[in-house]
Amino acid sequence: xxxxxxxxxxxxxxxxxxxxxxxxxxxxxxxxxxxxxxxxxxxxxxxxxxxxxxxxxxxxxxxxxxxxxxxxxxxxxxxxxxxxxxxxxxxxxxxxxxxxxxxxxxxxxxxxxxxxxxxxxxxxxxxxxxxxxxxxxxxxxxxxxxxxxxxxxxxxxxxxxxxxxxxxxxxxxxxxxxxxxxxxxxxxxxxxxxxxxxxxxxxxxxxxxxxxxxxxxxxxxxxxxxxxxxxxxxxxxxxxxxxxxxxxxxxxxxxxxxxxxxxxxxxxxxxxxxxxxxxxxxxxxxxxxxxxxxxxxxxxxxxxxxxxxxxxxxxxxxxxxxxxxxxxxxxxxxxxxxxxxxxxxxxxxxxxxxxxxxxxxxxxxxxxxxxxxxxxxxxxxxxxxxxxxxxxxxxxxxxxxxxxxxxxxxxxxxxxxxxxxxxxxxxxxxxxxxxxxxxxxxxxxxxxxxxxxxxxxxxxxxxxxxxxxxxxxxxxxxxxxxxxxxxxxxxxxxxxxxxxxxxxxxxxxxxxxxxxxxxxxxxxxxxxxxxxxxxxxxxxxxxxxxxxxxxxxxxxxxxxxxxxxxxxxxxxxxxxxxx
Numbered sequence: 084x085x086x087x088x089x090x091x092x093x094x095x096x097x098x099x100x101x102x103x104x105x106x107x108x109x110x111x112x113x114x115x116x117x118x119x120x121x122x123x124x125x126x127x128x129x130x131x132x133x134x135x136x137x138x139x140x141x142x143x144x145x146x147x148x149x150x151x152x153x154x155x156x157x158x159x160x161x162x163x164x165x166x167x168x169x170x171x172x173x174x175x176x177x178x179x180x181x182x183x184x185x186x187x188x189x190x191x192x193x194x195x196x197x198x199x200x201x202x203x204x205x206x207x208x209x210x211x212x213x214x215x216x217x218x219x220x221x222x223x224x225x226x227x228x229x230x231x232x233x234x235x236x237x238x239x240x241x242x243x244x245x246x247x248x249x250x251x252x253x254x255x256x257x258x259x260x261x262x263x264x265x266x267x268x269x270x271x272x273x274x275x276x277x278x279x280x281x282x283x284x285x286x287x288x289x290x291x292x293x294x295x296x297x298x299x300x301x302x303x304x305x306x307x308x309x310x311x312x313x314x315x316x317x318x319x320x321x322x323x324x325x326x327x328x329x330x331x332x333x334x335x336x337x338x339x340x341x342x343x344x345x346x347x348x349x350x351x352x353x354x355x356x357x358x359x360x361x362x363x364x365x366x367x368x369x370x371x372x373x374x375x376x377x378x379x380x381x382x383x384x385x386x387x388x389x390x391x392x393x394x395x396x397x398x399x400x401x402x403x404x405x406x407x408x409x410x411x412x413x414x415x416x417x418x419x420x421x422x423x424x425x426x427x428x429x430x431x432x433x434x435x436x437x438x439x440x441x442x443x444x445x446x447x448x449x450x451x452x453x454x455x456x457x458x459x460x461x462x463x464x465x466x467x468x469x470x471x472x473x474x475x476x477x478x479x480x481x482x483x484x485x486x487x488x489x490x491x492x493x494x495x496x497x498x499x500x501x502x503x504x505x506x507x508x509x510x511x512x513x514x515x516x517x518x519x520x521x522x523x524x525x526x527x528x529x530x531x532x533x534x535x536x537x538x539x540x541x542x543x544x545x546x547x548x549x550x551x552x553x554x555x556x557x558x559x560x561x562x563x564x565x566x567x568x569x570x571x572x573x574x575x576x577x578x579x580x581x582x583x584x585x586x587x588x589x590x591x592x593x594x595x596x597x598x599x600x601x602x603x604x605x606x607x608x609x610x611x612x613x614x615x616x617x618x619x620x621x622x623x624x625x626x627x628x629x630x631x632x633x634x635x636x637x638x639x640x641x642x643x644x645x646x647x648x649x650x651x652x653x654x655x656x657x658x659x660x661x662x
Contacts, residue, residue: 123149123153124149124150124153149292162328162329162336162350162353163328163329163353163355163356163358164176164194164196164213164355164356165353166179166180166183171352172210172214172353173214176210177207177210177211177214180194180202180206180207181207184203184206194206196209196210196213197209198358213352214352220347222347223343223344223345223346223347224333224336224337224340224343224346224347224349225261225337225343225344225345227333227351227354228333228334229257229260229261230257231354232326233257233260234256234257236320236324236326237255237319238255238256238257238260240320240321240604241254241255242255242256245600245601246592246600246601247602250270250616251269251270251271252270253270253281261344263281264282264296265281265282265284265344266280266281266284267280267282268280269281269295271295271314271315271617272617273312273314273315274295274298274312274315278293279293279298280293280294280295282294282295282296282338283338283342284341284342284343285341286339286340286341290341290342291335291338291339294342295315296338297334297338298312299315299316299318300318300319300325300326300331300334301318302318302325302331302360303331303360305318305360313407313478313479314479314617316615316617317613317614317615321604321614322605322606322611323606324359325359325360327354327356327357327358327359328360329353329355329356329357329358330354333350333351333354334349336349336353337349365411365412365414365474365511367411367513368409368410370515371409371515371518373517373518373519374403374405374407374515374516374518375516375518376514376515376516377396377496377513377514377516378511378512379496379498379510379511379512379514380413380498380509380512381413381509381510381511382438382509382510382511383508383510384500384501384502384507384508384510385444385502385507386502386504386505386506386507387502387503387504388442388443388444388445389417389442389499389501390440390445390499390500390502391440391441391442391499391500392438392439392440392458392497393433393438393439393441393458393461393462393495393496393497394436394438394439394495394497394498395432395433395434395435395436395437395439395494395495396436396493396494398490398492398493398494399488399490401490402487402488402489403487403488403516404486404488404519404520404521404524404527405480405485405488405516405518405519406479406480406484406485406486406517406518406519406524407478407479407515407517408469408476408477408515408517409476409477409513409514409517410473410476410513410514410515411474411512411513412474412475412498412510412511412512412513413474413511413512414474414508415500415501415502415508415510416500416510416512417499417501418470418471418497418498418499418580419470419471419497419498419499419514420467420468420469420497421468421470421494421495421496421514422467422494422495423466423468423488423489423491423493423494423495424461424464424465424466424491424492424493424495425464425465425466427464428492430457430460430461430464432492433495435493439458439461440455441458446458462497465495466530467530467532467656468486468488468530470497470656471578471613473613476613478576478613478615480528480575480658481575481617483523483524483525483526484524484527484575484660485519485524485526485527486529486530486658487528488516496512498510498512526573526661526662527660528658529561529562529563529658529659529660529661530561530562530656530657530658530659531557531560531561531655531656531657531658531659532560532654532656532657533550533552533556533557533560533628533654533655534652534653534654535548535630535644535653535654536644537644538642538643538644538653539641539643540584540636540643541636541641542636542638542639542641543636543637543638543639544635544636545586545633545634545635545636546633546635546636547632547633547634548631548632548633548634549630549631549632550629550630550653551627552627552628552629552630553627554622554624554625554626554627557572557622557627563661565661570661570662571623571662572621572622572659572661573620573622573659573660573661573662574616574620574622574658574659575615575616575617575619575620575658575659575660576613576614576615576616576657576658577590577602577603577613577616577655577657578603578605578611578613578655578656578657579611579632579654579655579656580611580652580656581605581608581611581632581634581651581653582608582650584608584635584636584637584642584651585605585634586606586633586634586635587604587632587633588604588608588611588631588633588653589604589631589632590602590604590628590629590630590631590655591628591631592622592626592627592628592629593626593627594625595626599629602620619660628655630653630655632653634651
């Protein structure tokens with residue numbers, strides 16, 4: 084046992100063991116230094132967990148310097164049908180599956196080919212049919228990726244001259260995609276600093292660890308991606324649909340083999356797995372080291388109802404600057420928004436820590452109910468600060484940028500849940516505001532909010548609505564003023580908000596010459612992408628913003644603007660600063 088070594092010697096000893104054998108020395112739980120310092124990661128029954136300076140009791144099996152090394156090395160992640168995990172699907176896998184079923188061994192997810200949560204003869208038949216019905220693929224592995232994955236799912240945004248191609252310096256059309264990717268440095272500063280290339284030709288684990296492409300498309304790793312690499316941007320394709328498990332496994336095998344341009348190095352049968360990643364279960368957040376945590380609930384959402392309410396929290400004793408926002412919400416969420424009250428708010432501030440409901444059956448929705456009227460009026464007196472429709476969100480501002488939260492009126496928090504089941508569900512929200520010191524703030528951030536209230540959707544029709552916002556309208560929609568007449572407006576975050584009839588939501592830049600440039604698209608009203616612009620989008624005088632949304636009204640009635648989920652909205656939110 085190691086008792087007498089200093090902290091430095093202990094760390095050296097652990098890394099020495101890792102580099103040469105991967106087997107870890109078993110350590111006692113003693114104080115090894117700063118509890119906030121991550122020394123590495125250990126594999127446990129819960130996955131790859133960080134080992135901190137004063138928490139060395141969970142490293143009895145493996146110790147890894149990075150999460151990626153731990154996750155890729157330890158986690159069983161066979162492709163569907165690849166029972167023996169040799170990256171190919173053939174008769175050997177049939178024999179292995181038969182033996183597992185005959186011996187009544189433990190359930191394995193990658194053997195459940197018919198997705199019924201049981202291993203039986205049906206899975207054997209499915210695997211046999213997959214193999215015998217397979218038409219031999221003669222294309223190179225890269226050709227399959229290029230033609231069948233990148234072209235339909237990536238190149239429609241990353242083409243020559245597009246906004247996404249120019250901001251990422253990456254074109255993914257068939258003719259240039261490989262040379263655009265292989266061993267090129269990414270434009271993302273954080274990925275560059277971490278030593279990544281867009282696509283590495285190094286084989287094995289190192290090739291995966293060094294490939295920014297793999298980080299950006301691996302939706303199965305979204306929690307780690309957003310929590311530990313917040314400056315990497317968004318998982319792609321932006322806003323989804325994301326790659327299937329089969330597509331991810333195929334690309335992973337190809338990168339593991341060195342990402343060759345020619346040759347067959349991955350089994351095309353893997354692509355038969357059309358299943359998609361499902362996000363992990365709701366977990367509470369740890370409070371920030373510097374900042375504030377707000378916890379709402381648990382609260383009941385009754386069967387076949389929606390519940391939306393306001394929840395006022397009084398102001399802190401001092402102004403503070405936020406440079407990171409973190410949220411975790413239980414299943415069933417439609418959105419969560421944090422508001423401030425506008426400067427023109429003349430009413431009495433609400434009672435703190437009470438649910439001020441918006442919808443029946445939690446409150447009587449009539450013009451004769453003053454409580455309901457007041458809650459609706461409060462919604463019209465808000466200034467948007469933060470919000471998301473993702474059940475889990477972790478966003479870090481650009482370096483030196485922070486949003487000032489004042490002591491004027493506190494925060495009015497707005498959870499919104501749907502429950503389309505016949506059972507009561509529990510809503511719950513954790514909301515972290517991570518603060519930074521005032522002397523570290525270079526640019527104060529502001530809130531952009533552009534909306535269209537003139538909405539009328541005829542029944543059983545597709546309708547596209549559009550509104551053009553001029554430079555002056557854009558500036559007037561921001562809650563901070565430019566420091567000078569020569570200041571440039573920088574937009575570093577955009578996302579949209581609409582309700583269930585929306586099928587597409589585009590945001591475009593209208594240049595002075597009349598050219599339109601698409602910069603944002605959402606195809607899912609429940610989970611619109613949060614577009615992090617790094618570097619920020621610079622708006623110049625004469626440029627306008629176009630908001631364009633398409634709806635399909637499948638009801639028998641006209642649908643208009645309103646606050647209910649059965650009404651519609653068309654709003655662009657964003658975070659900006661002036662430079």
